[in-house]
Amino acid sequence: MSLVTRETPLQTAQRALALAGPGEVQVTVVRERSLMSRFARSAPTQATAVDDTTVEILVVREHHAALAGTNRLDDEALLATARNADRAALAAALGGAGTHPGLAEPTAPAPPRGGSDDDEAQLDPARAGAALRATFAVAAEHGLEAFGAWTAGAVQTAIASSSGAQLEEEVTDSFMKVVCRDGQGRSGYASATATTADAIDPAVLAARAASKVRDAPAAELGPGSYPVVLEPEAVGLLLEFLGSLAFNGLAHAEGRGALSGRLATTVAAPAIDLSDMPLSARTLPRAFDLEGVPKASLQLIADGIAQAVVHDLRSAALAGAGTRSTGHAVAPGGAPDGPAPTNLVLRGGSARDVEELCAPIERGIYVTRLWYVNTVREKETLLTGMTREGTFLIEDGQITRPLRDVRFTDSVLRLLAATEALTREQRLVSEGEFYGRRFAYGVLCPALRAGGFRVTGATTT
Template sequence: MYGQSKIKKMLQLALSASRADQTEVFITAEDSALTRFANSYIHQNVAQRNGTISVRAIFGKKIGMASSNILTEQSIRDTVSQACRIAKLQHDNPDFVSLPGPEKAGRMATDLYVEETAKITPAQRAEAVGRICRKAEKHKARAFGAFSTGTVEIGIANSLGVMQYNCSTDANLNTVVMSDTGSGYGQGASRDVGKININAIADSAVKKAVDSRNPVDIKPGRYQVILEDMAVYTLVEFMNYTGFSAMAVQEGRSFIGLNMGKPVVDTKITIVDDPYNKKGFAFPFDFEGVPKQKVTLIDKGIACGVVYDSYTAYKENKKSTGHALPAPAYFPMALNLEMKGGQSSIEEMIRTTERGIYVTRFHYCNLIDPMQVSLTGMTRDGTFLIENGRITKPVKNLRFTESVLKTLSKVSAISKKTSLVTEDNAYGNRFANGIRVPALKLESFNFSGTTEF
């Protein structure tokens, strides 16, 4: 890795080379490693080291951007020059006001860099994968998945005085275990690889794969459901995409914007974006170098907030909440979401269900109506029938068509335990983010179709 001193020197070099009215420089350097496995064999073990620089040059209201993954002095100067040339060819952006000025970044509640994660070896990842595969083989099942670890340095500076740096680690493990007619899924993520419980992830995925063998047909319709944390993650993820951004409000396509101060879901539901929660992927500043703020989005069912970057904040004469994405994105995004836990447990939810469906997770989900956060998608990797307070049999996967807002308006119970759920981080630039969610019991959930598997 480059280290704080060298990255700051590169940032300062880029700023000094620019003749633009305003300039922003973003440097990221990563060491990433991946062990991928299929059919209970490791088939890919790779590592990469990469550094990139992105420059945003502004002349008046004309904005240009250029990037490079060559970080020599000459390449940095060339990238700045290219961004300036591009900017001069652009039309004015009438909504652009200014880059943000400097603010002191918030203090982290936990160290984002964990040496054990940074120094994990391919052999150590292979040993973890081997444990999963052996547990699967004991039940005549096969394991698939990926174990990714890495270190990321981020440096951001602009000509108004912003200068931020951070170095962090993260690890992400996910696995699908497949039996002859069933499958199960498990995942775990943390900045500290030692906190990922390999055995628990494997045991859960294997048990689901075994228990979901020989699934039966069930009629579509409305059922009580118990959603595991991974299924709840999908619901919150789509709420974020459609409603939690200030730009969505400004463009009139956010359920939050139309219902600010009004109930949108059950009073049991509170959702916040907390960048300082040490149980998530905490991070002190956004991709403009603005310190992140904790934002309450839904408080006891009431819509009460959205997140801003500098671009959307200037439109309303407000202050950025520190939620900018990397340029050229012109919309903010919540990256540290948490749905608050309740007082129940999954076992208690099952015991109090006369007839319902237990869902491990969803996949292949698509948006139908952003204002109602209406989705359609499929169940996957462990769907079960609950009868008279116990899980009785696996069922074939079901298609659902449902409004997230409507189904979250009738919440029977929320688990006390919450989990950090994240997607596979094996592709694209490395930056850890996830959603901390509980399990939910919902009174009514619409399953609109069946499958043959």
């Protein structure tokens, strides 16, 4: 191994910063080590190990920012990358006045964070193999086949900047999902997200997924509005979308956000209390954002009243009136789509469990998870998507039969306004999707019951 691979990400960032020379420069180094093991029909299918480091150099000239990246760590490559960024910033400056507010002011180095697991142990392929074996055994006990994925990752992020930032942290994460399926195609889903693989029990997940495969014909529901109980996986995905549609400070400042003109007004039921809590150990904690701004808790909805939106440096500057970044940049220099909350927490309610949520429902829908959700109309937070792998009919207060998956087209804010009860227990949930460089995030939330869930279609045989 070469000398440079023994550097810490922060040392690499410092070296790149020195090579970049004078000027307004931020270097962001991200090292990912991860392992993902997939399975289908109770057999392993694909297993992927990644070890990669990316260096992104942001140069700001006359309030114009330009970004260049590489995954080569030698001096020659870093110097060339810095020059590319500088040339691009100069070209941008020829176009007139820029709007970048400048780099973040330096902050005290954050304490090291991350999971307690030893990274190398966490990424041991034998651990993945054991997880799969345990899952297959439970599925077999139920006469079912298992499908899913197990993954663990350790991502170190470091930032060094000409304004004096010297930051480094590690986020470890693990995710597993299990789909159990019978010969008729009936299936059930369970998943878990945690900071370490130790916190996830594959056998428990497999048993939970298997319990949702009911040996009964599926009922059908036509289009209409129904009371609904949403498990945390479904709630979490809806809140993720709400994060980008309602709490994105850039969209808000441009007047196209769902809460434009609605801050300090009632937007949800009184029981709804939503925050971004990046330092909470019950989430996947992070100490700083990708502009080097420290993270802190931020209340977004309190007692149903909209409180705030999140900002990065650029959206804060656009918002004006002394608005400051809340530490929600998701890319060096700010992402074109704006900032986003990455550690959403929905406060739990008083319901003991999902059975208690179901109890008052005469005829309604129980949803384990949602799938292929997409935005229909942004300002209304109107989404469409399907239910999947665990949809049931609720009759006279109890889950009675499987239900054919339904298509919903509904507004997240309307659902939160129609929320009647939430479980006490919250669960950290995520989709476990890792496109590009691994960035683990999840939503800590309870299950909830809401009225008027709008069904616009159903699957057919």
